[in-house]
Amino acid sequence: MELADHYIQLRMAFPNVHDDEEWPTTIGELAHHLCCTMRNMNLIMNKFMDNNWIRWSPRRGRGKKSLLVFQAPLLDVASERFDRLLQGNRLEEAYQLAASLPFSLREMLMQGLQEQFGLRSDQGTMGRMDILRIPQNFPFETLDPTRAAMWGEVGIVAEVFDRLVRYNAERRICEPSLAVAWESNLEGTEWTFYLHKGVLFHHGRILDAEDVKFTFERILKDTSNPCQPLFGTIAKIETFDELTVRFALYSSNFMFPDLMSSMCASILPRDVAFDRMHPVGTGPYRLTKNHPRLLVLDVFPSYFRGRAYIDRVEVWQLPQSALVESVIKQDLFPDGAPHAVQHEVQGGVYMTFNMRKEGPQQDLYFRQAVQQLLNQQEMMDAFRDTRNQPAYSLVRDNYGDTREVEKGGLPIREKRMRTQDFITDSSLVLAEVLLKRSSYAGQTLRLWVEDGQKMETDMLWFVQRCERIGLHIDIVPGDPVSAVYHDEFRSCDLVYTGEVFDDHVMLSLFIMFTFQNTLFLVAIDDDRKKELVKECRRIVGIREGGERMAALLGIENKLIEEALLLPAYRFREEHAHHASLRDYNVVGYGMPDLRRLWVKRKPDTDHKKASYPAYIPLW
Template identity: 25%
Template sequence: MLAYERYLALYASFAGEAGAGHPVEVSLEQLAGALFCSSRNVKLVLRKLIDDGFIEWHAGRGRGNRSQITFLFDKAAKLLEIAKELARKGEYKRAFELIEHFGAGTEARERFVAWLNGHFGYRRLQTNDAEASDILCLPVYKPILTLDPKELYYSFSAHMVKQLFDTLVEYDRETGKLVPSLAHAWTHDENGMEWTFHLRKGIRFHHGREMSAADVVYTLDRLRGSRASEWFVRSVVGAEAVGQRTVRITLAKPNWLFPRFLGSPALSIVPHDLAERDERFWSHPVGTGPFRFEAWTEDRFMMRANAEYFKGRAHLDGIVIVIMPGGTIAYSKSWEQLLMKEEPGEMQPKDDWEQKEFICNGCAMLTWNMRKDGPQRSAAFRKAVDLLVDRGRMVEELGEDRIYAASGFHPEERLDRLPDRSDHELAASLLLASGYDGSEIAIGTYGLHEMDARWLQRTLADYGVAVAVRLESFESIREPGVLEEVDCLLYCVVFDEDDVSLIELYEQTGNFLREHMDESLLAWTSEQVEAALGCKRAEDRSRYLSAIENRLRDETHVLFLLHKKQNTFYNPNIKGVGLNSLGWIDFKDIWLGEDEPLAGNAG
C-alpha cells in the first residue's frame, strides 16, 4: 500500500466530522487495526506520512495519555489530486479504483470525470525538438479484446486492427467496388476458382522488412483452425507464391466474392517471420498500417504514426485510446475537445461545435436458441413475442441512440417495408396455441444492451411472459455454456461490408446467430450461401442472401428490433473528421491547421 492510500485509509477511519486540520485522539493499536499491520510497522507508516507532509503526530506521554493525529489535507481534495496524477501517468484504472474505494460521500468521482473530460481530445504537445506532436486521446467504454485479425468478433477490435494492418484490397462502400490496397492488380479465371494478386513494390512492415508473397500465403494458411475466421478460406485448396510479389489462390468451387473476402480485417496481412517465431507477437503486433503499435495495458492503448505508410502519412502523430470503467459514462457530459461518442449517454457540446450523425449499418436484434428445449422452440410462441414488442414505443421510451424500428439487418430496408404493428390479441391466441405455461425464459445480453433487455422484460411481463435477464460482459458472453444456456440473446450487429459481413453471420463459428440455429436451418442456410457465392452478378447473389433473411424473419428465428445512430461532436477547428463503416472515426485523416490553435487545452 502506497503512502497516499494509507493516508486515505486512516482519514476514512478516524477523521470523522473533525476533518482535516483538527487533531484526533487515537492509539497505535487502532491505527494498526485500520491498516491491518503490526504496531511496530504502523510506526514506520507514521514516520513516512510525516516525512511526506500528510499528517502531524503527537505521541501520548505517560499512562492514559492518548496520541493525536492531525490530517493535513481534506480527503476529497487529496483524492482528486492523486487521481489526476495517476491519470497523467496513464494509470486511469488505478485512479478510478482509488476513487471507488475512498470516494464515498464525496463528489470526487464527478469532479474527476469533469477534469478528465478536458484531458481527452486533440492535443498539440511541444517536444524537445522544434516540431510539436499532434496527439488524439479518446475514451472508450469497452475493452480491446484482441489484435489478432483471425480472432475478430467485435467491431471495435476490428477497427483497431485496421489501424495497424492492411488487406490486399478494400471495398469502397460509396462506389460499391473493390479498390487496390496492398495488391495493385488482380485477375481470375473464367470460373471464379483461380485468383491471382499482384503486390505493390516497396511496402514495408513496421519492423522494416518488405512485404512479400510469402506473407500473403502465410496469412491465408494461419486461418486454418480459427473459430472466427476459418470460413473465409474453407474453399481454398492452394495458395502459392509465384515469385516475390505474385500470389495465386486456387478454390475448390466458384466464389465470385472471394476478392471481397480478402478485404475483410480478418485477412489483414501479417509478417510471417515475426508471427511464426514470437509467441508474444499479438501483444505487440506489427503490420503495414497507418499506425504503429506503441503500448497496450489494461488502461490504455497507444499508437504512433507510420511515417512510411504507402497511402500517405497520417496527419496525427499519435493516438491514445483510454479504456474507461463501465460506470463512468453517466458523468461524461461536457467535452472540451474532440470526442468520439461511441456509447449512448447525454452529451452537451459547445454551441459552435459541429456534429456528424451516422446511422449504424446494422441493427439490434434478438436471436432464439433453437438448440435448447423451451417455449422458444414453438413457432407460435416466437411469433407471439414478436407481436407483443412495440418497436416504436421502445424507441420512444428508451430514446438516446435508438432511432427507428427494424424489419431487417440493414437500415435502408425501412424505406421498402415497415415492421408489422404489434397485435396483442393475435399474440394472446398464439401464446395459447403454443401451449406456453408461463415458464421463465432467459434473455442473455451484455454491455449497454441491458436497457433494451430490461424493457423487454417489463413489457412481456405485462402479457404473462416471464423473463429473466442474464447480464454478461463482452468476454464472458463467449465462455463455454453461456450461449447454450440462454433461451435467446439480445445484441447488435454492425456490418463493415454488406454481403461479406452478412455471410459471416451465417458461416462464422462462434457467431451468435449461427450458434442458435438448429441443424436443418444451418444446412439450408449453407446451401443458400454456396449458391450466392457461385453467382457472378450481384443481383443474383442478392436473391439467395435475401431468402435467408426473409426466412429468419418470417419464421421469427430472429426478432429485428431497432436501428441505432452514432454521433461525433467535435471542435470545428479540427478537420478531416469522418466515420467509417464500423461507426468509428477514421484516425488517419484528422488534422489541425497550423493557424487554428485549440483553446483550453488540458494537460
C-alpha cells in the same frame, strides 16, 4: 508509495473522524495504519505537517494518547493524486486509487476524466506530438483479425493491419491495397493477386507472397477458426515469385475480392510468433502497448500509403460506472458548440433465440408470439427517441413489404382495440393466440440483454408486454465480450443484442451468416449454421453483385419469416468534436478514419500544449 498515498491510506483508516476534529490515538496505532516502522511513521507524519495536511501532538509512553487533526479533505488529496497519475498515463494506479475510495468520492474523481479525452497537441524536445485519446469500457479479448468480433477490437485491427484489397465506400467498389492488381479466370475459380513493392511490416521486414500464403493457410489448417467458412472455397495457394500469389478454389467465387477486403483477411508476417494481444501488421499504426487499462498505437512512419497525421492513439479502458459516458460527454466543449457528425449505423438492434438449448423457443408458434410482442412501431411509440427508427431488416432502406401479411394463420394489422383501462393492439392479441398454440407451459424464461441502459429499458417494456399475455421473462444483463468468447448466454433462452455493419454492407451480411463469432451465430444451432454456410457458398458463385445482394437479403427474409431473427430498430450515432479537428470522417464500425484526421491549431494557442475535445463512442 507517494506521500499522498500514505495520507489517503491513513485518512481512510479513520472514516468516522471529521476534518478539523481532534482525535486521540497512539503512535503504535498510527504506525500500524501506515504499515511502517515507528521511525518511518514519524518521518511521514512530519511531511504531512509540512504540507499542512494534519496537526499532530505526539505523546510517548504506554497508554498515552496523541492528538491528531486532519486538515486536508480526503477528496482534495485524492483528486490531485488521481490527476497526476492520469497525466502520467499510469491508468492502472489511477483506477486502483479510485476503487479504494468510498463510492461517492470515486464518482467525483471520475468527473476528471472528461478533460483527458479527445486530441492533445504537445510541444516537446522531439517536436510536436498529437495524441488522440479514446474511452472504452469493454475489455479487448483478442486482436487476432480472424477472431475479433467486437467493433472496438475490429477498429484496432483496421489500424494495425492491411488487406490485399480495400473497399471504397464512396465509390462502392474494391480497390488496390497490399495488392496493386488482381485477376481471375472466367469461371471465378482462380484468383491471382500482384503485390505492392516494398511494403514494410512493423518489425522491419518487407512483405512478400509467402506472407499471404501463410496468412490463409493458418486459417484453413485450424478447424476451430471462426472465419474458416469465409474462405472455405480455397483449395490451394501458390506463390510464383515474391510478389505474385494465386488462389485455386473448389468452386466459383465471384465475391473473392470482397472477402479479401474483410478484416479477417488481414495479412500477418510468417516470421513472427503470433500474439493475439500484441500483433504485428503493416498498417498505419503499430501496437506499442496493450495493458489491461491502456492500449497505445503509435504512428508507423514508413506506412506505404503515407504517414498518418496523428502521432499516437490511446484507448483507455474505463471502469464500469453509470457516470462514465455522461461524464465524458458533459462539458467537453466549454468554448463553443462542437461539430457533430451524424453516423447512420448499418445493422441494428434485434432479438434472437438460443437454439442450442431445449425449450419453447424451438417451437415456431412461440417464436412468432415473441415476434408480435417485439412490435417495432409499438416500441418506437413507447420511447419516441428520434435517433431510432423501426427496422424490418438489418440493412438500412431494405424494409421489404410492410403490407398486411399472414402469420400463424391470423392477419397482422396495426388496428387497436380500446378497453376501459388500456389500449390493446392487435399484435398483443395475436401474440396471445400464438403463445397458446405453442409448447410454452408457463415457466419463467431467461432473456440475455446486452449491457446498456437503453437496451435494458427496451426489455423492461418488452417484459411488461409479455406479462400481459402470461409469458414470464427474467432479464439477465451481460456483456457481448463474455457472450462471444465465453458462451455467457448458454443458459438463457432469448437474446437481445445488435449488429453493427461495415460500409461494405453485402460483405457484412455475408459475414453475419458465416463468421462463427457473430452473436447471431453463437446462438444458432449447428444444423442451421451448416445450412447458412452452404447457402452462402452457393451465393458467392453468382456473378452479378446485385443478384448476390438479393440472395443474401433472401436469407435474412427467411430467418425473419421463421422468427429466428427479429429486427427491432436501427439507430444513429453522434460523434462530437472540436472545430480544430479537420477531415473528421466516420468509416466502418463507427470509427473515425484516423489517417485523414488532422489538427488546425489556432495562432494564439499555447505553443507548448493544446487540447481539442472529441467524443468518439466505442461501445
